[in-house]
Amino acid sequence: MSGSTAPSRKRQDPDPQAFSWAEARARLSDLGEGRINLAFEALDRHMDGPAAERTALRFLARDSLEARDISYRALNERANRFANVLDELGIRPGERVYGLSQRIPDLYAAFFGAIKHGCVFTPLFPAFGPEPIRQRVEIGEPTVLVTTERLYRRKVAEWITQTPCLREVLLIGDVSDVDEAPENTRDAGALMDRASSQYSTRPMAPDAPVLLHFTSGTTGTPKGALHVHEAVITHHVTGQYALDLRPGDVYWCTADPGWVTGTSYGMIAPLTNGTTLVVDEAEFDAERWYRILQDQAVKVWYTAPTAIRMLMRQGPELARAHDLSTLRFLASVGEPLNPEAVHWGREVIGLPFHDNWWQTETGGIMIANRPGLPIRPGSMGKPIPGIEAAIARQGESGLQILHEPDQTGELVLKQGWPSMFRGYLNQEERYLKCFDGEWYLTGDLARRDADGYYWFIGRTDDVIKSAGHLIGPFEVESALLEHPAVAEAGVIGVPDEVAGETVKAFVTLKPGHAPDKALQKELLGLARQRLGPAVAPRQIEFRDQLPRTRSGKIMRRLLRARELGLPEGDLSTLEGGSND
Numbered sequence: 023m024s025g026s027t028a029p030s031r032k033r034q035d036p037d038p039q040a041f042s043w044a045e046a047r048a049r050l051s052d053l054g055e056g057r058i059n060l061a062f063e064a065l066d067r068h069m070d071g072p073a074a075e076r077t078a079l080r081f082l083a084r085d086s087l088e089a090r091d092i093s094y095r096a097l098n099e100r101a102n103r104f105a106n107v108l109d110e111l112g113i114r115p116g117e118r119v120y121g122l123s124q125r126i127p128d129l130y131a132a133f134f135g136a137i138k139h140g141c142v143f144t145p146l147f148p149a150f151g152p153e154p155i156r157q158r159v160e161i162g163e164p165t166v167l168v169t170t171e172r173l174y175r176r177k178v179a180e181w182i183t184q185t186p187c188l189r190e191v192l193l194i195g196d197v198s199d200v201d202e203a204p205e206n207t208r209d210a211g212a213l214m215d216r217a218s219s220q221y222s223t224r225p226m227a228p229d230a231p232v233l234l235h236f237t238s239g240t241t242g243t244p245k246g247a248l249h250v251h252e253a254v255i256t257h258h259v260t261g262q263y264a265l266d267l268r269p270g271d272v273y274w275c276t277a278d279p280g281w282v283t284g285t286s287y288g289m290i291a292p293l294t295n296g297t298t299l300v301v302d303e304a305e306f307d308a309e310r311w312y313r314i315l316q317d318q319a320v321k322v323w324y325t326a327p328t329a330i331r332m333l334m335r336q337g338p339e340l341a342r343a344h345d346l347s348t349l350r351f352l353a354s355v356g357e358p359l360n361p362e363a364v365h366w367g368r369e370v371i372g373l374p375f376h377d378n379w380w381q382t383e384t385g386g387i388m389i390a391n392r393p394g395l396p397i398r399p400g401s402m403g404k405p406i407p408g409i410e411a412a413i414a415r416q417g418e419s420g421l422q423i424l425h426e427p428d429q430t431g432e433l434v435l436k437q438g439w440p441s442m443f444r445g446y447l448n449q450e451e452r453y454l455k456c457f458d459g460e461w462y463l464t465g466d467l468a469r470r471d472a473d474g475y476y477w478f479i480g481r482t483d484d485v486i487k488s489a490g491h492l493i494g495p496f497e498v499e500s501a502l503l504e505h506p507a508v509a510e511a512g513v514i515g516v517p518d519e520v521a522g523e524t525v526k527a528f529v530t531l532k533p534g535h536a537p538d539k540a541l542q543k544e545l546l547g548l549a550r551q552r553l554g555p556a557v558a559p560r561q562i563e564f565r566d567q568l569p570r571t572r573s574g575k576i577m578r579r580l581l582r583a584r585e586l587g588l589p590e591g592d593l594s595t596l597e598g599g600s601n602d
């Protein structure tokens with residue numbers, strides 16, 4: 023075992039000059055002939071070291087605040103059992119295994135077990151309706167579906183006979199009765215109990231596929247992004263550089279594995295780094311969340327702007343009623359983090375939230391307000407070591423890199439980091455369109471300031487063009503959020519004969535505020551004062567809630583489609599879009 027997990031107690035901003043991906047690779051294990059296995063790095067590698075008896079998963083069941091601890095050794099053995107079950111069923115490396123389950127311990131065992139065996143894993147949101155699940159099965163053609171009995175009955179049973187690719191349905195969690203289910207629907211827990219706990223994790227080529235992840239569907243039909251085993255190098259180092267993970271830390275990532283944050287940083291990075299990972303089966307509940315932070319003595323907490331805004335909506339008292347003093351580092355991802363949220367963290371929790379930026383396609387954190395770097399509220403931070411970012415524009419002679427600071431353009435990344443996606447499933451052309459020479463085009467607009475910090479402007483699809491101005495929804499939403507009555511804001515462009523487009527804002531309010539004309543006027547005034555009349559919204563409409571993806575992103579395209587009476591497009595990832 024060549025990898026070193028020695029903790030450096032004092033984490034400093036790493037010197038980007040001294041970093042290379044080859045050096046980062048060398049920190050992990052050498053399985054011979056350059057081979058690697060993502061699950062080996064998360065589990066097997068710890069078996070000879072001090073982490074073996076440490077708690078890997080600290081699991082809280084849906085209806086309880088009592089934790090059940092599972093050690094690295096126990097999780098490794100359970101994953102081995104799952105790998106053996108796949109082997110016994112004749113499942114071969116390279117075949118796809120889908121996971122559709124609440125966050126329960128055997129989902130984690132199945133994830134790592136399938137990867138140990140060389141299979142490609144795809145996690146799905148358990149809250150998806152039957153149709154989005156069937157669609158994704160048709161696209162990805164898995165041979166195995168790992169799910170629970172309840173989800174099977176509610177979301178799979180009705181279409182399973184139409185998908186011949188699915189050879190095995192493996193039920194995890196409590197199984198009462200599989201007698202009536204079709205053949206090849208098995209109680210996986212029982213099979214795992216009988217299987218051997220020893221398994222020799224398969225050494226894989228660095229570019230062998232390991233994960234197929236569907237994007238959030240914020241801008242359209244979700245794409246299936248393919249990732250490879252060596253992605254674990256990025257997960258491992260960004261866990262340290264961007265999230266400050268240290269061996270033995272209690273760490274909580276609130277994202278579901280149904281989207282990429284929940285696997286890269288809710289499964290892989292915390293385990294390669296030897297932390298104790300809190301896994302909460304329940305959905306968001308402000309009081310429960312504060313209890314978990316307090317009772318489990320969480321040190322590092324990774325969450326999303328939508329959750330932070332929901333906590334802010336509850337007011338500071340609830341937070342202050344809990345002892346949150348064990349927290350050392352807070353981070354946020356998924357959407358732009360409004361400066362208000364950074365300040366709120368500082369004032370109410372005692373620590374600021376560190377925003378970071380990445381995508382399903384990048385596989386790992388690319389730009390971050392990393393530990394050691396002074397935070398600029400509203401900025402995503404700077405590229406992590408090993409990542410070269412730039413701002414670019416399409417010019418007459420092709421892609422033009424804008425070297426001067428403070429220019430708005432597309433955020434592009436130089437190819438070559440290990441967790442870069444290697445394809446969109448069945449969409450080769452679309453994949454190739456994401457690249458221009460050595461650059462990967464992210465589809466997001468940003469600017470870089472003179473000190474190298476990156477500022478998110480908006481998605482290329484969401485940006486509003488009004489009377490010659492390019493308006494990012496984020497800056498307008500952030501200005502509205504400065505008002506104490508505003509809980510959330512979503513901003514779109516609506517056609518206008520004179521200006522091309524004008525800005526319209528949809529706003530939800532904190533409890534105790536009335537959605538009346540006076541408030542509307544006040545908000546319009548505030549926005550005009552902060553942003554100037556060219557950028558400020560012309561119209562503000564109050565809503566009880568905003569449409570959101572299951573990963574918590576405001577779906578501006580849906581606000582716009584509904585406003586303009588356009589087709590609503592793919593709604594498979596819309597929160598509340600199906601009955602759970």
Ligand code: ATP
Nearest residue numbers: 237238239240241242356357358378379381382478
């Ligand atoms: P789809 O590609 O299907 O439309 P999606 O882009 O929302 O969905 P993800 O890969 O889950 O799917 O999200 C990545 C996107 O989320 C980024 O491209 C960016 O637009 C947004 N994002 C993520 N983190 C941040 C952040 N810190 N600040 C601003 N935007 C962010």
Ligand code: MG
Nearest residue numbers: 237238241381
């Ligand atoms: Mg995207």
